[in-house]
Amino acid sequence: MKKIIIYGIVFLASVNIALAQNPQEIPLDQAWKDKISELAPEKANFPFKKKKKVLVFSLHTGFWHWVNPHTQAMIQIISDKSGAFDVTTSTDIAMMEKDKLKEFDAVIFNNTNSKPQYRNLFVDKISENTSLDSVTVWAQANKLEQNIIQYVKKGGGILLFHGGDTMLNNSMEFSKLTGGSFDYHTKQQAFQVRIEDPTHPLTKSLPAEGYNHVDEPYFYKNAYDELDFHPLTYFNNAEIEGQRKGQEKTSGKTYVSWIRKDGKGRAMYISTSHNAQSFENANILAYFLDAMQYVAGDVKVDETPIGK
Template sequence: MKKVTLTALLSIFCLLAKAQNIQEFEPNDEWLAKIEKIAPNEPTVKNVSKKKILVFSKATGFYHWTIPHNIEMLKILAKKTKIFEVHVGYDIQKFEKKSLKNYDAVVFNNCNPSGPDRDLFADLLRQNTSLSDAEIKIKAPAYEENMMNYVKKGGGLMILHGAITVQNNSMEFSKMTGGSFDYHPKQQEMHVKEVDTNHPLVRAFKGKGLTHVDEPYFFKNAYFDYNFRPLLYIEVDQLEDVRKAVNNNINYVSWIKRYGKGRVFYSSPSHNAQSLENPELLQYFLDGLQYVLGDLKCDDSPMGKPK
C-alpha cells in the first residue's frame, strides 16, 4: 500500500512539475525537422485552388513566445500540402481594404493588444503613425470595420490562442469571433475533449481528445450567445485555480462559426510550442484552415444557448 501511495504521489508531483516548468525555446533546426516529420503530408480536401493567407503576428501587448513557432508550423503545412502560401504581416497597413482583398484568409497569430483597452488597431496606429489620440479614436474603428467586412463578405479568419483578445472590449467584434477573453487559471495539464467525435473537423483526435499542458481559457461577451459550433471542451471541475463560479461544467475552448458569407475558426490550444509536437493538433489546425478557406465543408450551425 505504501509503495502504491508513493508511486501515485510521485506521478502527481511530476505532472505538477511539468505544468510549472514548460521551457521556452527558439524554433531551431531540430524542432523544425520534428514538426516537418509529423505534419500531415496532404490536405483532407484535395484538388483545391492554391490560396493566400495573411498570418498577422504583431503583438502590442502580452507577447506569446509561440508566435514564431506558429509561423514556422504554418509554413511547413503550406510546403507539404501545397494548397496555400503564407504571407506574414506586422503592420497596420495589412488591414487596409485593398490589402485584405489580396488574401483568402487571415490568421490572427497571438497578436495580443495591450490592456486595458485591448484594441489592436489603436495600438498599431500609436506605434506606426504620428496620429493624435483623438485621430486614433476615429481611425481605429475603421480598421475594425475593414476586418469585419472582410469576413462578412466571404473571407476566412483563423484565431490562435491569445488572439481572441484582438478587440476584446468590442461586442460587435466578439459576435464575429464567437467570444472575448475573460481570464485563465494557471497553466496545467488538461484533457481537451471533442464535443462530437463524428464531426469532420475533430477527426484528427480519433475520439481520444488531446492531453497537454496549457492555459485553460474562459470567455465572456458574445461567448454566452453560443452562436458557434463547438468543437473542443474542457471540464471545469477537473481544473485547478478556477476563480469564478460557472453555470456550465463544460467550457468550450475551440469552435467554428459563420459570419455573413465568411467563416471563423478559433482554437485556444495552445500557449506552448510543445503542444505542436502532437501530430493530431497539426492536423486539426490544417483542417481548421481548410474550413475557413471554404474547402472543407462541415456542420457549422450554431449550437444555441443551453437549456
C-alpha cells in the first residue's frame, strides 16, 4: 500500500510538472485583454514624431498556433495604449503586393507558418487555385517574396514572431534578410532567456539578468550560421533538454532574438511567443513595443553583425 501511495504521489508530481511545461490554452476574452492592457506600457520608450502604420499579417497554411489571435490582440493593445501605431490586420496575400506594402512603416509576421512540403506560404496559398500550373504558382510566389525583400531594402521594417520564420523557410535570400531559418524546436520547457548586452537600447526593457520562460527553444539553419545580425537575447545550449539526437549542442549559445539592417530598412526576429501566457509580463510587452518602434524606424541602435 505504501508503494502505491508513493507511486501515486510521484505520478501526480510528474503530471503537474508536465502541465507547467505546457501551458494550457486560455480564452481570448475581455478579462485577458484587460489584464494585458493594465500591464502594457503607458507610453513608448522612444520618441516618435508621428504615429506609424503597421500591418499585422497572420496567415498560416501550416501549423496553427493557438496564440495567433492573442498576439494580434496584444499588438493592438500596446499600440493603442502607447499611441505609437495604427494597426491593420490581414490574412490576405494581396497585402504583399508593392502598392499595399508601401502603405505601411512596418509589417509583423505573426506565426505565418507554412506547410512542410515546400515551406513556402505563398506557394501554399496560390496553389489553392487549381487552374494555375506549378510554373505560374512559383512565379507569383517569388514575386511576393521579392516584394518583401525590396520593401525592406527601400526602408521598410519587418518583425517576425516565433513561427514567422518558417513562412519562406527554404529560401536562402529570405533567410539572409531575416537572419536565419527554422531548423527544429525541442519540447516546451522552462529556460532562462539571457541578455546579450543589457546596455543596448532594445534590451533595457528586460531585466539585466534575463528572465525564465516557458516556450519551445528554437534552433536555426541556413543564413543563421553566418551570424549576419546583431543579437539581443539568447539561451545557453547546455541548459536545453531534448535536443535532436546527433546534433546536441552542449556548449555555446543559441540566439532568441536579434536585429538586422538590410539596405535602408530593418528586420527583427523574436522566437519566444508560443503561448499567450508569455504576454502576461510588463517587461515582455515593453520589449515588443520597443521592437515595433525599431522596425518602424523610430530609433537608431547598434546593428553591427557579430559574424562580420
